Amino acid sequence: MLSSHKYLAPGMTVGLLGGSFDPPHAGHLHISQEALKRFGLDQVWWLVSPGNPLKAAGPAPIARRMAACRDLARDPRIHISDFEARAGTRVTADTLAALQNVYPSVRFTWLMGADNLAQLHRWGRWREIMARVPVGVLARPGDRIAARLAPAARIYRHAMLKAGEAPLLSRAEAPAWCFLNVPMRDESSSAIRARGEWRG
Template identity: 65%
Template sequence: MLGFPIAMAEQAIGLLGGSFDPAHEGHAHITREALKRFGLDRVWWLVSPGNPLKPDAPAPMADRIARARAVMAHPRVVISDIEARLGTRYTAETLRLLMALYPGVRFVWLMGADNLASFHEWQDWDWIMTNVPIGIFARPGSRLAARGARAAEEYERFRLPAEAAVLLPRCRPPAWCFVNVPMLDHSSSAIRAEGGWRRDLRGGPR
């Protein structure tokens, strides 16, 4: 049983959500960068029951959790199934409950630039932008799409310069920051296409 993560008031905690089907070194890479660039105390991986924007169901939660733990063994990273425990399906729902459960914690939503391009399709995306600081990482092939993203255009004046990224957790939302990092071209869909990742769990991530 994973239980609910522990957090103290005033801690800066990054939230990286997704199906992690499967988790890979690209996820681990942006997590390490997030801890450093945004001055975070912790990062929680929110392994979701499923993505409402994707038609296919992911692999079983237990398999994805095990893979995530193998890929991201870090003392400041928590692998969590809290969305399944809360019964939430959408990011905004999860964030509302986390903010109620952990008053005083400074949550930062983390995502890749590819998600920024389609962020306006998320349920209550405006609420997310105006209630939680957002840290965004460049990913392969996503820089140009992100620059023309609706969310980026509508909230351009609330963008924090990359050189001030460490201030993001203490910014009053709306606040978002786009940072370029050395990119790793890893893809969950490509790993699924190769097949067999669940059979490799005993030997660690491939």
């Protein structure tokens, strides 16, 4: 059974933050809480991936990453999910299709940092992602200009909500996206691993 979220009412708005979370850090928590506040979301799910197909080295075991996420995310609106592992999906387009099949009455919004928007056109079936769900983009330090000039931003400029319309994003019909400049914490999983503070 793929459904594991008991407290979902029809029409609830859920932001999806995907990643390896290897390890999770304060930046993940900050971006989630900003998204909850600014995009009118009821919940945010951290979709802990089995592994990133774009990375050669595998992450730490998913059970360890899930446990670390639960230790960090004490906000009751943030839920830790291994949906991708249970559904057997590896690319975002497939994950979204599976989620919408299991939770047809939930309104999902895909969340990403501006660095991901800059490379979104390299993702598998990325136009399908834009067609399926609204996308909320939160700027990280140094990524704003590159993200705004990215192919995805140019192609879908007509579907961009203004910053003042951000609370409407979670109920907008796709394609729709919103780019927000927010104070971000300049932390990364790779930096934590490089310091030897997390071992797989």
